Amino acid sequence: MGEVARLGMNLAPLPLEESLFELSVSSRADNPxxxxxxxxxxxxxxxxxxxxxxxxxxxxxLELTATAAALVGALGQARAERRAVLAGKVRRDFAPADPLHLVGCGGERWATVSGARGVTAWFIEPATGRWLSTTLARGAGQDPSFMPGDAWHHQPLWHSEPLAVLAHARIELDGSRRSADDRLSAPMSARATIIERSIRPDPGWPGVVHDWE
Known part of the structure; x- marks a missing residue:
């Protein structure tokens, strides 16, 4: 990180960039x-x-470099339990979910500076006011043919229809899996049944903005 601070802002030598990327995918970087x-x-x-x-x-x-340097220092000094928290997790843990009654409330297309890109749809569970989401995405350098916009409009999900439809519909979702932070996955067992199409969010639901002025 010191070399990045000295050279990255000005010269940005290509070998240094390549070394950073190689390190990020090496066995040394896979653990954190x-x-x-x-x-x-x-x-x-x-x-x-x-x-x-x-x-x-x-x-x-500069922010990314400083954060990486601080993380390296913290990982080197932390105890095993704290180190696991600092290192992060590659994937979320998903558990089988009970049948869900959801209303789609739109979505967003996104991309990260590292090259990952995707689209996320948001759903609310009216009975609890809890927000859930599901994402179609690819990591940096993965599947160059994947286009978030095309996936949103054309890729069926949960043995039903694309997110462009589901994210604006009232649905019953069975057989899905759910993470602790309310992300929904798409196992083969998941089935979405559309109850009502082209639905608009209720302004009384938590988190719904009904007056932008």
Whole structure:
């Protein structure tokens, strides 16, 4: 990280960028996924600097570099239990969910500086007021043919219809899996039944903005 601070902002040498990316996918970086993601993000910023694009953000690169340096130091001193928290997790843990009655409330298309991209749909469970989400995404360098917009409009989910339809419908969802932070996965067992299409969120639901003025 010291070398990045000395050279990355100005010269942005290509070998340094390549070294960062290789380190992020090496066995040394596989154990702490959070550090691997930071290294890929720094490498992506260095590539923007090397290409002299307007998207290069020196403040963002400095923040990423400082965060990565602090994380390396913390990982080296932390006890095993704390180290596991600092390292992060590659994947969420999903458990079988009870049948869900959900209302789609739209979605968002997103991309990260490291190159991951995807689309996320949001649903509310009216009985509890709890928000849940599901995501179609690919990591940096994975499946170049994947286009979030196309997936939103054309990729069926839960043996039903694309998110463009489900995210604006009232549905019954059976056989899904749910994480502790209310993310929904798409196992083969999941089945969504559309009860009502083109539904609008109730302004009385928590988190729904009904007056933007």
């Amino acid at each position: 996924p959070r550090l691997a993601a930071l290294l890929r993000a720094v490498a992506a910023q260095m590539r923007l600097r090397w290409d002299r694009t307007l998207d290069f953000d020196p403040a963002r690169m």
